[in-house]
Amino acid sequence: MFMKxxxxxxxxxxxxxxxxxxxxxxxxxxxxxxxxxxxxFLAVRDSSVPILKNQITGFIGPSGCGKSTVLKSINRMNDLxxxxxxxxxxxxxxxxxxxKKVDPVNVRRSIGMVFQQPNPFSMSIYENVxxxxxxxxxxxxxxxxxxxxxxxxxxxxxxxxxxxxxxxxLSGGQQQRLCIAxxxxxxxxxxxxxxxxxxxxxxxxxxxxxxxxKLKERFTLVIVTHNMQQAQRVADQTAFFSVDISQGGRTGYxxxxxxxxxxxxxxxxxxxxxxxxxxxx
Amino acid sequence: MNFKNSGNGEPLQPDMLERRHFEVRTLxxxxxxxxxxxxxxCACLPLFSVLIMLIYRGGKRLNLEVFYSLPPTAFETGGGFxxxxxxxxxxxxxxxxxSVPFGIMAAIYLAEQGHCSxxxxxxxxxxxxxxxxxxxxxxVFAYAAVVLIMGHYSAWAGGIALSILMLPMILLTAxxxxxxxxxxxxxxxxxxxxxxxxxxxxxTLPVAMPGIITGVxxxxxxxxxxxxxxxxxxxxxxYWLHPNGPTASLAVLIYNYSGMPxxxxxxxxxxxxxxxxxxxxxxxxxxxxxxxxxx
Numbered sequence: 001m002f003m004k005x006x007x008x009x010x011x012x013x014x015x016x017x018x019x020x021x022x023x024x025x026x027x028x029x030x031x032x033x034x035x036x037x038x039x040x041f042l043a044v045r046d047s048s049v050p051i052l053k054n055q056i057t058g059f060i061g062p063s064g065c066g067k068s069t070v071l072k073s074i075n076r077m078n079d080l081x082x083x084x085x086x087x088x089x090x091x092x093x094x095x096x097x098x099x100k101k102v103d104p105v106n107v108r109r110s111i112g113m114v115f116q117q118p119n120p121f122s123m124s125i126y127e128n129v130x131x132x133x134x135x136x137x138x139x140x141x142x143x144x145x146x147x148x149x150x151x152x153x154x155x156x157x158x159x160x161x162x163x164x165x166x167x168x169x170l171s172g173g174q175q176q177r178l179c180i181a182x183x184x185x186x187x188x189x190x191x192x193x194x195x196x197x198x199x200x201x202x203x204x205x206x207x208x209x210x211x212x213x214k215l216k217e218r219f220t221l222v223i224v225t226h227n228m229q230q231a232q233r234v235a236d237q238t239a240f241f242s243v244d245i246s247q248g249g250r251t252g253y254x255x256x257x258x259x260x261x262x263x264x265x266x267x268x269x270x271x272x273x274x275x276x277x278x279x280x281x
Numbered sequence: 282m283n284f285k286n287s288g289n290g291e292p293l294q295p296d297m298l299e300r301r302h303f304e305v306r307t308l309x310x311x312x313x314x315x316x317x318x319x320x321x322x323c324a325c326l327p328l329f330s331v332l333i334m335l336i337y338r339g340g341k342r343l344n345l346e347v348f349y350s351l352p353p354t355a356f357e358t359g360g361g362f363x364x365x366x367x368x369x370x371x372x373x374x375x376x377x378x379x380s381v382p383f384g385i386m387a388a389i390y391l392a393e394q395g396h397c398s399x400x401x402x403x404x405x406x407x408x409x410x411x412x413x414x415x416x417x418x419x420x421v422f423a424y425a426a427v428v429l430i431m432g433h434y435s436a437w438a439g440g441i442a443l444s445i446l447m448l449p450m451i452l453l454t455a456x457x458x459x460x461x462x463x464x465x466x467x468x469x470x471x472x473x474x475x476x477x478x479x480x481x482x483x484x485t486l487p488v489a490m491p492g493i494i495t496g497v498x499x500x501x502x503x504x505x506x507x508x509x510x511x512x513x514x515x516x517x518x519x520y521w522l523h524p525n526g527p528t529a530s531l532a533v534l535i536y537n538y539s540g541m542p543x544x545x546x547x548x549x550x551x552x553x554x555x556x557x558x559x560x561x562x563x564x565x566x567x568x569x570x571x572x573x574x575x576x
Contacts, residue, residue, distance in 0.1 A: 075472070077468065077471065077472060080468070080471060082397075105474055105475070105476050106474070108471060108472060108473065108474040109473075109474030110474075112472065112473070113472035115465060115468060115469065115472065117465050119463075119465035119466055119468065119469040120469075121466060121469065121470070121484055122466070122487070122488050123487070131473060131483070132473045132474065135473060135474060135475060135479065135483075136474075179469070182469075182473065183472075183473070186473070186474075
């Protein structure tokens with residue numbers, strides 16, 4: 001019943017490349033990070049990443065290149081880190097989310113996040129999904145909304161008979177899909193995913209990848225991934241980050257960004273080419 | 282019979298791997314194991330000997346009458362310590378009412394908001410010092426702060442003295458419990474758009490709750506047995522609970538009656554000890570049950 005992984009890759013590629021030409025090029029979120037600090041440590045510099053609506057933008061690059069830092073800056077999760085400082089702008093529907101008047105809580109309510117480790121709350125599956133709805137004081141039919149979110153995350157059929165079970169009792173891949181269901185239940189404009197498959201096995205990874213391609217019809221996705229093939233399979237746009245050690249520190253920066261196919265087949269920068277070929281040789 | 286290292290060349294003999302019972306190595310191991318077992322048994326010995334003693338001496342005087350009667354006068358027979366049980370419960374309840382909300386809220390601040398702020402560090406240092414505070418000093422403090430101002434001994438003063446003892450214990454255990462909540466869970470809450478207080482109330486506290494309750498119950502159990510802080514604050518009374526006046530408690534009753542020359546009072550002191558130990562015992566069992574409850 002399982003497809004061979006090469007078939008899946010091909011299917012995914014088809015689904016993502018076919019409507020490729022017709023996709024609107026509206027920029028929903030424009031991240032212009034000039035400098036990001038953790039205390040005195042300059043973690044990221046000069047990284048301007050436009051995020052296009054209803055597309056998947058992939059962040060790739062070696063470890064420590066700041067791709068997760070940039071991602072977490074987009075919904076101000078880094079505010080929780082002591083000593084974090086962001087210089088630059090992130091324009092979300094033309095509002096700078098680092099403006100002093102902006103409440104990070106409101107930012108996170110419209111820019112959802114899925115983390116590297118599945119992190120369901122220690123409560124029932126149903127309550128996990130309803131959590132965000134209750135936060136937003138959702139008044140409509142909760143059952144319907146929960147089912148819709150679980151279906152959206154391709155988890156409904158597996159959990160519909162055990163919605164009262166604790167979310168932490170699911171398997172890793174199911175937990176991650178539960179986290180996705182939880183994130184999409186509130187219909188965020190943008191969904192950030194920080195290496196969402198790195199803690200999962202290949203089958204669960206495949207399911208999540210299929211899910212991502214499906215989700216981009218309704219949401220705008222940004223994913224960080226260590227896996228080149230994954231970026232090629234799912235991302236419409238790819239941003240390649242690298243580490244600059246010339247100044248003595250380890251500062252990440254954006255090397256280049258473009259449509260995934262172009263970037264992989266015809267990189268503009270020498271560094272990108274070296275990194276990509278190094279990965280595949 | 283020494284075990285000889287055979288080296289790599291010699292083939293392995295079948296008996297080489299067998300246990301040799303009379304070798305020095307084996308004997309040493311047996312002796313050391315026995316010492317640790319002996320030490321572990323010794324650690325339980327005091328509790329069991331106290332329990333046996335209490336059941337033997339206090340058990341025969343323990344009947345329903347002691348729970349609802351007032352203490353007897355000098356040569357009277359019968360009587361009990363109903364007022365002391367009531368007084369202990371009242372003062373512990375009052376102490377918990379003060380120290381539980383303060384302790385938990387302070388713990389939330391320490392664990393969540395001010396990891397390294399000066400206020401947090403100072404508070405943590407004070408709490409750690411206070412756990413080692415001789416309990417009699419809590420009594421002296423409450424005497425100066427409450428008794429002298431009110432002008433008389435009271436259950437209120439006793440409760441306040443006990444709450445001073447309980448507060449640091451509750452604060453430190455609750456902080457530990459909150460810190461034990463996995464941070465990915467907290468991040469998830471923030472990622473969903475929780476305000477810090479929503480994240481605390483909806484996600485962190487429910488997970489930390491068993492640990493917090495365990496700390497509270499242990500603090501209550503400890504306070505229940507304290508005598509010194511009550512000597513200066515609640516004193517003792519032969520009458521039923523009256524919060525504005527001197528109040529009886531089990532601990533002080535044991536202290537007073539054990540030194541009396543009357544057989545009846547000494548027997549009551551033993552029975553009261555047994556009741557107190559059973560109360561503490563039950564509280565400990567409750568805290569264990571809560572701590573081990575699977576979510």
